Amino acid sequence: MIIKKPDLAKLTLGVLFLSILIASCFLVLRPFLPALVWATMITIATWPLMLMMQRLLWGKRTLAAFVMTLILLLIFVIPLFMTLANVAEKAPMLIDLATTISKSPPPELLWLQQIPLAGDKLFELWQQILASGGQVLFAKLAPYFGQTARWLASQAGNLGLLFVHFLLTVGICGLLYHSGETVAVGIRRFAHRLAGERGDNATVLASQAIRAVAMGVVVTALVQSSVAGIGLLIAGIPYVMILVVLMFLLIVAQIGPFPVLLTSVGYLYWSGDTTWGTFLLVWSLLAGTMDNFLRPFLIKRGADLPLILILVGVIGGLLAMGIIGLFIGPVVLAVGYTLLDAWIKEEDQSAAVAAPVPPKAE
Numbered sequence: 001m002i003i004k005k006p007d008l009a010k011l012t013l014g015v016l017f018l019s020i021l022i023a024s025c026f027l028v029l030r031p032f033l034p035a036l037v038w039a040t041m042i043t044i045a046t047w048p049l050m051l052m053m054q055r056l057l058w059g060k061r062t063l064a065a066f067v068m069t070l071i072l073l074l075i076f077v078i079p080l081f082m083t084l085a086n087v088a089e090k091a092p093m094l095i096d097l098a099t100t101i102s103k104s105p106p107p108e109l110l111w112l113q114q115i116p117l118a119g120d121k122l123f124e125l126w127q128q129i130l131a132s133g134g135q136v137l138f139a140k141l142a143p144y145f146g147q148t149a150r151w152l153a154s155q156a157g158n159l160g161l162l163f164v165h166f167l168l169t170v171g172i173c174g175l176l177y178h179s180g181e182t183v184a185v186g187i188r189r190f191a192h193r194l195a196g197e198r199g200d201n202a203t204v205l206a207s208q209a210i211r212a213v214a215m216g217v218v219v220t221a222l223v224q225s226s227v228a229g230i231g232l233l234i235a236g237i238p239y240v241m242i243l244v245v246l247m248f249l250l251i252v253a254q255i256g257p258f259p260v261l262l263t264s265v266g267y268l269y270w271s272g273d274t275t276w277g278t279f280l281l282v283w284s285l286l287a288g289t290m291d292n293f294l295r296p297f298l299i300k301r302g303a304d305l306p307l308i309l310i311l312v313g314v315i316g317g318l319l320a321m322g323i324i325g326l327f328i329g330p331v332v333l334a335v336g337y338t339l340l341d342a343w344i345k346e347e348d349q350s351a352a353v354a355a356p357v358p359p360k361a362e
Contacts, residue, residue, distance in 0.1 A: 032172075034324070035165055039172035041327045042072070044207050045214030050177050065177035072170045095195055198342065202335045209305065209313075209334035213327050216299030217314055220291050221251035227255045227290065230285035235276045237264045244296050251291070252326060258288050280342060 029036070043050075046068065054064035057084050176183060191199035229244035237243065243264070247257040261284035268277035299310050317329015 043176040087146035
């Protein structure tokens with residue numbers, strides 16, 4: 001029997017051609033990849049809501065996709081546009097405020113004494129900082145206040161580009177809502193062709209992990225920032241919309257809303273409004289700790305995965321890849337964890353089958 005030798009030149013040229021083709025496709029799609037990834041995450045996370053909307057709208061998929069796209073515009077694009085407009089309007093005032101602060105001596109902060117429980121100790125600590133050279137330190141840092149404010153104002157153009165990116169993301173979401181099943185079948189067929197049944201299971205698990213993160217992280221951030229924003233609005237804090245967006249980003253980054261809430265509490269005490277300051281302090285304690293029970297409950301509803309796995313994926317993905325890593329990190333860990341678990345169980349099952357059966361006692 002004659003064994004035919006492989007044609008190395010043919011194989012090499014074939015691999016080279018496929019590599020060039022894949023690289024060319026990547027270069028063409030590169031400007032759209034961030035919006036495509038975000039749209040995929042959002043569509044998977046909100047797919048049950050789209051199906052519910054379709055049932056309410058007499059089973060019309062096109063109408064349901066249109067309504068969901070409008071909802072995304074109301075949730076993401078319009079608040080971002082209002083924030084951009086507010087920042088652009090208030091940028092000169094922020095620069096003037098920073099310049100005034102940079103030329104002023106450090107404040108006495110007498111309002112610290114009015115904070116319940118810890119007010120006297122905080123005021124004493126501030127006096128010790130001033131007595132030990134705090135004025136010199138403040139004088140060295142003061143010129144940077146104005147520079148920081150000017151830098152923030154100069155970033156408004158980048159925020160405008162982000163607004164266009166959000167519009168593109170919402171548009172892709174509308175297309176995915178309309179043809180989601182077709183896209184899902186194509187992805188699952190590709191995964192099955194690549195790795196068989198295990199690849200198909202990994203694809204399903206990835207979608208569950210995305211939904212778990214969306215439920216446990218994003219929904220928690222929306223609820224918690226909204227509750228905190230209601231407290232700010234009741235207490236009369238200005239620029240509530242900007243602060244709510246900032247708290248949402250901090251909560252998603254697993255920092256929490258306390259930096260914004262405590263700063264607002266300090267602002268109220270500084271203004272002499274101790275009643276509303278105390279109210280906002282109590283409200284902050286309630287709003288700032290609600291994620292301790294809301295996040296685990298929502299994550300377990302999204303996917304039957306270890307809670308620590310999701311949280312480590314969220315934080316690690318955020319540090320490694322930025323905001324998009326919030327979703328990619330848990331997906332990678334969830335798929336890797338499941339494949340490792342299936343591999344270990346497969347070995348245990350093989351060992352159990354190979355084990356000899358002891359003879360029955362007569």
